[in-house]
Amino acid sequence: MTSGQMPSRPIGWWLKQADAHLDAAFDRSLEGRPVDRRGWQVLASLAKCPTSRSELVASLAIFDSPSAVDAVVRDLRSRGWVEESAGVLRLTSNGELEHAALAPLVAGVRARVAEALPQDDYVTLVQLLQRLVEAV
Template identity: 40%
Template sequence: MDPAQRPIGWWVKHLDALLEDVVDTAVAGEGLTRRHWQVLHSLAEAPADEAALASSLADFDGRVPAIAADLYGRGWVDRTTGALTLTAEGRTAHERLERAIGRVRRHVADGLSRQEYERTVLVLRRMAENIERALGRES
C-alpha cells in the first residue's frame, strides 16, 4: 500500500512501535526498558504511591509494581515513606538517562517546527477525546 494512503490508525500504531524500540534501545545499556524510563521519569517529577503511579501509567501496561520493585532493587527508589521516591542514585540515573531520551526526542521531532509538533499533539489529543466521548469514557 502506498504510504500516503495508510490511515491514521496505522501510523499511530507504527509510531508507537518505533518509539518502543528506540527508547528501549536508548536505555538498554542500563538493562532497562521504556516502561522503566516512564516509571523513573514519573518519580523524578514527583513522588507517588504505587497505586497512584500504576494508575497514572495504566494506559501503558500493568507492570508498574514489578518495575518499581526492580528500581527499588537497584537502589534507585526508596519506599520507606509509603510513597515511592527517587534516591540520590535514582536521581543520578534519571539525569543520565534523560540525556539519552532527550536525543531520542530530538530525533523524533527532527524536521518539525515547534508549532508543527505542538499541533500534532493537539490533534491526536482531540481525536482521542472524541473517541473517549463516543465510548462514554470522558476523562
C-alpha cells in the same frame, strides 16, 4: 504523498507504527542500560515528584498494566534506585544519579522527534490526536 492527498494507510496503522518506532528508538537509546522505556518512565515520574504507588500506576496506566508497573517498581527498588516509605515512592540518591545519567539518552530520542516534527507541527499533531481521543 502530496499535501491534501489522502494517506495510503488508515490512521490506526500510522498510530501503531509511530508508537512502535518510538519504542524501538528508546530501546536503541537505552541499549546496554539496566532499564527500558518503562523503567525510565517510572524514574522520570518519581524524579518530578514522589508519589504513592497507586498514583504512579494510574499515571502510567496508558502504557502498562498495574502488575507491569509494580514489576518495574520492584526491579528499581531491588537496584536501590527507588524506596518506599509511609506509602510514598521516591528516588534514592542512586536513583537520582541513574535518572541524570539516562536523561541525555532520552533527550536524544526527543531531539530526533523534534527534528522530524518542528514545534508547530508537533503541537498541531498532539492537539489533533487529543481531539481524536476525545471524539471516539
